[in-house]
Amino acid sequence: MSTAKGNGQGRLCLLDLPNSVFAFLLVFILASVLAPHFFSPGNLSTLLLQASILIILSIAMSLVVISGGIDLSMGGVLSMCGVIMALCLRSGMHVLAAILVGVVSGAMFGLLNGLCVTCMKVPPFIATFGSMGIAQSIANTLSGKRTIYWEGGSHSAILDFLGGNVIRVQFGIEASTIFYVPFLVVLTAVVVGIVIFLFKRTVLGAYTYAIGENEEIARLCGIATRTWTVLLYIISGMLASLAALLVLIRTNSMQPTSGEWLEFQAVVAAVLGGNALEGGKGSLYGAIFGALTLYVVRSALSLKGIDTSATMVVIGGVLVVGMMLNELAARHEKKLLGKM
Amino acid sequence: MTKILEFQHISKSFPGVKALDDVSVDLNAGEVHVIVGENGAGKSTLMKLLSGAYTADGGQMLLEGKPILHNNPQLSEQLGIAMIYQELTIVPELSVANNIFLGHEIRWGIFLDRKSMEARTEELLTSIGVNVSPRTLVKNLSIANQQMIEIIKALSKNAKIIVFDEPTSSLTNTEIGELFRIIAALKAKGVGMFYISHRLEEIFEIGDRVTIMRDGRKITTSNIANSTLDQIVEGIAGRRIDKVYTRTYLEKGDVALAINNLCGERFKNINIEVRAGEIVGLAGLVGSGRSEVARAAYGIDPYSQGEVFVKGEKIPKATPQRMSAKGVAFLPENRKREGLALSLPIRENAVVSALQWLNPGGVIRRHKERKLVQSFVDSLGISTPTIEKLTNFLSGGTQQKVVLAKWLVTQAHTFIFDEPTRGIDVGSKTSIYSLMDELVGRGAGILMISSELPEVLGMSDRIYIMAQGRIAGELTKDEADQMKIIQLAFSQSETTGEKGGAA
Numbered sequence: 110m111s112t113a114k115g116n117g118q119g120r121l122c123l124l125d126l127p128n129s130v131f132a133f134l135l136v137f138i139l140a141s142v143l144a145p146h147f148f149s150p151g152n153l154s155t156l157l158l159q160a161s162i163l164i165i166l167s168i169a170m171s172l173v174v175i176s177g178g179i180d181l182s183m184g185g186v187l188s189m190c191g192v193i194m195a196l197c198l199r200s201g202m203h204v205l206a207a208i209l210v211g212v213v214s215g216a217m218f219g220l221l222n223g224l225c226v227t228c229m230k231v232p233p234f235i236a237t238f239g240s241m242g243i244a245q246s247i248a249n250t251l252s253g254k255r256t257i258y259w260e261g262g263s264h265s266a267i268l269d270f271l272g273g274n275v276i277r278v279q280f281g282i283e284a285s286t287i288f289y290v291p292f293l294v295v296l297t298a299v300v301v302g303i304v305i306f307l308f309k310r311t312v313l314g315a316y317t318y319a320i321g322e323n324e325e326i327a328r329l330c331g332i333a334t335r336t337w338t339v340l341l342y343i344i345s346g347m348l349a350s351l352a353a354l355l356v357l358i359r360t361n362s363m364q365p366t367s368g369e370w371l372e373f374q375a376v377v378a379a380v381l382g383g384n385a386l387e388g389g390k391g392s393l394y395g396a397i398f399g400a401l402t403l404y405v406v407r408s409a410l411s412l413k414g415i416d417t418s419a420t421m422v423v424i425g426g427v428l429v430v431g432m433m434l435n436e437l438a439a440r441h442e443k444k445l446l447g448k449m
Numbered sequence: 450m451t452k453i454l455e456f457q458h459i460s461k462s463f464p465g466v467k468a469l470d471d472v473s474v475d476l477n478a479g480e481v482h483v484i485v486g487e488n489g490a491g492k493s494t495l496m497k498l499l500s501g502a503y504t505a506d507g508g509q510m511l512l513e514g515k516p517i518l519h520n521n522p523q524l525s526e527q528l529g530i531a532m533i534y535q536e537l538t539i540v541p542e543l544s545v546a547n548n549i550f551l552g553h554e555i556r557w558g559i560f561l562d563r564k565s566m567e568a569r570t571e572e573l574l575t576s577i578g579v580n581v582s583p584r585t586l587v588k589n590l591s592i593a594n595q596q597m598i599e600i601i602k603a604l605s606k607n608a609k610i611i612v613f614d615e616p617t618s619s620l621t622n623t624e625i626g627e628l629f630r631i632i633a634a635l636k637a638k639g640v641g642m643f644y645i646s647h648r649l650e651e652i653f654e655i656g657d658r659v660t661i662m663r664d665g666r667k668i669t670t671s672n673i674a675n676s677t678l679d680q681i682v683e684g685i686a687g688r689r690i691d692k693v694y695t696r697t698y699l700e701k702g703d704v705a706l707a708i709n710n711l712c713g714e715r716f717k718n719i720n721i722e723v724r725a726g727e728i729v730g731l732a733g734l735v736g737s738g739r740s741e742v743a744r745a746a747y748g749i750d751p752y753s754q755g756e757v758f759v760k761g762e763k764i765p766k767a768t769p770q771r772m773s774a775k776g777v778a779f780l781p782e783n784r785k786r787e788g789l790a791l792s793l794p795i796r797e798n799a800v801v802s803a804l805q806w807l808n809p810g811g812v813i814r815r816h817k818e819r820k821l822v823q824s825f826v827d828s829l830g831i832s833t834p835t836i837e838k839l840t841n842f843l844s845g846g847t848q849q850k851v852v853l854a855k856w857l858v859t860q861a862h863t864f865i866f867d868e869p870t871r872g873i874d875v876g877s878k879t880s881i882y883s884l885m886d887e888l889v890g891r892g893a894g895i896l897m898i899s900s901e902l903p904e905v906l907g908m909s910d911r912i913y914i915m916a917q918g919r920i921a922g923e924l925t926k927d928e929a930d931q932m933k934i935i936q937l938a939f940s941q942s943e944t945t946g947e948k949g950g951a952a
Contacts, residue, residue: 310560315547319540326538329500330552331523390542 127383127395128434133402140409147412150280150288157290158359160404161297162352164397166371167378168304169348171396174379176341177321177388178233182222183349183375185244187368190215191353192248195257195363204267212350218244219346223339241372245365252365271296272358293355300351304344305393317341321388370421377424378403381431383438403427452514453478453641454499454610459508461494468494470665471508476610476641481632483644483652483673485685486662487876492645495662496612499643500532501525526552530610531603539595541588546570548587549602573601591736593624600631611635612643617651618871621735621900622935629655647873649678650903661685685876694907695883697890698926699726701910704761705863705894706746706777711755713745716918719755721746723863723894728885730909731898733938738918739898740782743865747772747779759863773802778856780849782867782898788852791841795833795851796822798840803858825854829884846877853884863894870904882908902931916940 141148166183173180190211197207218240225236271292280286308314316337319327328334349368356367380386381402382395406427407420454476461469469491476482484492497503499510501520510517512528532538539548546566555562555569570583579597587595596616603611613632617625632655635642644656652659652673659676661668661684668684682693702725711719716738723729733739745752748767757767759775769779781787789798799822800807807821808814822836831850833843840851849869856864869885870878885895885908899905905912912924914937922937 312554312556312559312561315540315543315551315554315561318542319551322540322542323538326540327552329502329522329532329534329538331526332552333523389540 127392127398128438129378129381129383129395129398129402129431132381132431132434133398133405136402136405136409140405144409144412146285147409149285150278151283151285152408152412154287154289154291156404156408157294159408160401161294162355162359163371163374163378163400163403164297165300165348165352165355166375167382167396167400168301168393169345170372170375170379171382171384171391171393172304172308172317172341173233173345174376174384174386175321175388175391176317176338177324178226178237178338178341179376179386180222180237180342180345181234181372181376182218182237182240182244183345183352184368184370184372185241185248186215186218186346186349187353187356187371188248188365189218189244189251189353189368190350191357191363191367192252192257192365194350194353194357195259196251199257199259204265208354211353212347215346215348215350215353216343217346218349219343220339222346223342226342227335227338245368248365248368252363254365256365257363258361268358268361272361291359293358297355300348301393301397304348308393318389321390323389374400374403374424377428377431380428380435383435385435399431451478452476453512455511456495456498457509457511459495459498459510460506461498461503462506468665469498469505472662472665472667473508474660474667474670476643477657478609478641479636479639480657481636481642481644481655483646483656483659484662485646485649485652485659485681487685490662490685491665492662493614494665496532496614496643496645499525499530499610499612526606529606529608531606531608531612533596533599533603533611533613533616539587539598542586544584544586545574545581545590545598546583548598549573549583549605551602553606569605570601573604576604593620593627596620596624596628597631600628604635608640610641610643612645614645615647616644617646617648622938623734625651648901649681652681653678693879693882694904695879695886696728696908697886698910699890702726702892702894705759706865706896707758707761708742708746709756709758711742711746711752711757713741713750713752715741716745716915719920721896721913721920723896725862725892725894726889727910728889728895728897728908730905730912731896731915732900732902732905732912732934733915733921735900737915737938739915740867741918742915743779743867743896743898747777747865749779773859773861776860776862778859778861778864780852780856780864780866780869782871789840789848792839794837794839795826795831795843795854796836798851799825799836799854799858802855807858821858822854825857829854829857830880844877845873846881849873849877849881850884862892864888864896866895866897866899868899869897870899870901902934905929905934906931914938 146152166187169183170180193214194207194211197210198204222237222240225231225240226233274289274291275295277287277289280288308317316327316332319330319332320334320337324334353367357363378399379391379396381399382391382397384391384396403424406423410420410423411417452475456472456474459469459472460467472491472495474495484495486492494503498505498520501522501524504520510520517524517528540551543551546563549570550566555565567583574581574583579594581590581594587598590598616628620628632642646652656673658670659673659681660670661681663685704722705725706723708719708721719742721729721731721742731739731743741750744750746757746767748769748771757764759772759777762775764771764775772779790801796818800818804813807818819836826833826836829850831847831854833847840848843851866885870881873881885897889895897905897908906929910926912926912929912934913920914922914924914934916938921940924933
């Protein structure tokens with residue numbers, strides 16, 4: 110007989126962790142054992158810095174994916190915003206103004222995506238696929254397909270500061286023994302922290318799940334679903350432009366092709382994090398660990414001297430395996446619930 | 450009695466259909482106003498106008514004498530109108546508290562005030578006697594508790610008008626009792642309620658007035674106290690239905706399907722026998738393991754022990770392929786998800802299981818297919834202009850017939866029906882019953898799982914009653930009555946042990 114007791118209260122918390130956490134631990138241990146110098150202060154620092162960009166993008170991707178959409182434009186938007194910011198810097202604009210212009214451009218593209226999806230009823234996959242092309246072409250056209258550099262002017266102090274390290278500990282002479290925390294990693298942590306805070310502590314999270322689960326239900330609950338969907342795409346666009354800023358500071362230049370494949374990697378990270386592409390499920394933490402997992406794999410492969418083009422094979426494989434893990438987890442959960 | 454709501458001369462058209470035609474209905478405070486009618490009679494459309502999901506083409510709605518203008522979901526909610534839908538409107542990944550306050554959270558500026566929401570939820574939960582934590586994720590609750598959450602949601606918005614759309618279709622009898630208790634409490638508080646249901650017995654238990662709708666028009670509104678079941682059924686169908694259940698009892702044949710000592714995760718030591726020429730009912734509360742047994746015997750879900758025999762032949766490890774090859778058909782409860790390919794026409798649905806023997810060599814013989822399907826469409830009385838009509842556009846009853854046609858094409862001799870008439874209107878129900886009778890007349894055996902006691906009593910030769918994963922008893926049609934079945938269905942496992950031995 111069915112009783113009035115919920116049966117999920119006494120469950121192990123371990124099972125509630127997204128499975129990307131386990132995937133991350135697994136590849137991390139494997140990489141530490143198998144790849145030389147992987148578990149060195151220098152390499153881990155570099156890893157964290159490289160992963161930062163993807164972490165920001167995959168948080169953005171998760172938001173959109175949980176709401177039942179997808180944002181394939183973020184790679185293109187990243188290239189475009191980066192190029193725009195770089196050109197602004199080259200023209201001698203103040204750094205903060207340049208960043209503002211970049212972020213606004215990203216938000217505009219998000220708005221465009223959002224309106225396409227909500228008002229024009231274009232499927233998100235198609236709408237954002239289209240805007241990826243548009244954004245990337247703008248990046249190529251504006252830059253003339255060349256890497257953009259700028260002269261360090263009076264305002265370069267801010268960029269230098271942002272490009273610097275917060276902590277630097279030297280264990281030896283070699284590069285691999287230097288542990289450092291770049292300011293960019295701190296910046297990433299702050300951005301991610303703000304997004305997660307908003308997600309958990311404002312209606313943003315609940316509405317995102319509700320829209321992803323069933324938009325009609327959300328609408329009937331009195332949620333302005335279109336506005337919120339548009340907002341999610343705008344956030345995604347803005348986060349893509351922040352990721353562009355990270356790229357720009359890290360390389361001290363801007364290539365118009367920086368964003369290539371990043372949307373693909375962000376999807377992989379989100380899926381690894383347990384975000385189902387049909388929406389309504391998943392978590393932001395999961396995506397962070399998904400992104401870290403990807404970069405551990407990449408780093409280990411490059412340390413092993415494996416060609417970078419092979420990494421895409423591995424990442425593609427990781428995506429498929431991640432999907433299978435999600436499916437397994439769902440089945441396992443069903444079985445557990447069935448027994449109770 | 451004060452009128453709180455009035456529909457005046459409402460009309461609404463969709464492309465090709467006049468969904469509502471000059472409908473006038475009113476609702477008093479503290480009243481349960483039942484609305485009945487076949488599927489497509491316009492009940493849901495009327496309610497969706499109230500909720501703001503649709504806008505009327507003509508007529509007006511008056512709330513406490515004032516017209517509601519430019520209705521939309523947000524406005525209707527502000528006006529104190531709440532809907533409890535047939536399909537649950539909850540978000541499984543969110544907590545109970547989050548679900549209840551979805552769309553109208555308690556906030557500090559832009560931040561959620563979780564403590565207050567959880568405290569208020571706790572209060573509401575205890576007020577209707579549901580014992581779950583406000584922090585539990587809703588995906589971990591039972592269906593009944595999920596529905597209670599819907600009602601609490603309405604309460605939390607201080608609703609003046611609540612619309613129930615088939616609220617009991619997924620509830621067990623205890624849970625229905627619970628729901629009715631809550632409805633009575635709401636009544637005392639002066640809440641006006643519209644109540645839509647296909648279960649006519651319920652109406653007399655909780656309704657004050659009943660409005661009958663047919664083909665988008667209101668037929669009558671009358672006090673329940675002055676109505677009889679026959680009058681209501683007649684009004685719904687628009688013609689006199691002599692008898693809902695048709696059965697001609699026959700000499701029974703050999704055992705067609707035998708389930709011996711079947712054990713699985715949610716049931717134990719199940720013995721069931723179905724003979725050719727009989728309908729065997731499988732009754733019990735929702736969650737007692739009825740569907741699970743049938744699904745395991747058909748090989749859809751795994752079983753750990755026991756044997757399944759078809760016409761005396763043992764089926765080693767039953768799988769749906771093997772069972773259907775042996776002539777056993779399974780008609781799932783969820784026709785839309787498991788029984789039909791909705792985007793395909795009747796013809797393709799009907800022949801899908803028979804493609805192999807119908808088309809030896811793998812080349813499709815369209816002409817042969819059409820002739821065969823047309824003959825079944827005629828004999829089953831499937832009302833459709835053409836066998837190429839997409840099943841998506843058929844009514845629930847007609848869809849059920851198409852599923853049946855699919856199995857008749859494969860020349861099945863034993864049928865397992867899981868809730869054959871759920872969500873089907875009265876008129877179609879009757880024709881499904883007479884079809885089942887006809888099947889049995891042709892020598893088929895039927896195992897029928899059903900939550901509706903009148904249906905079980907009216908149709909079965911024999912009835913097995915399940916409780917807590919065991920067979921609690923077996924009754925013949927002469928022994929069985931509503932009381933005995935309910936007693937067995939509620940029996941505890943200790944007594945079940947003794948009775949199970951006898952059965």
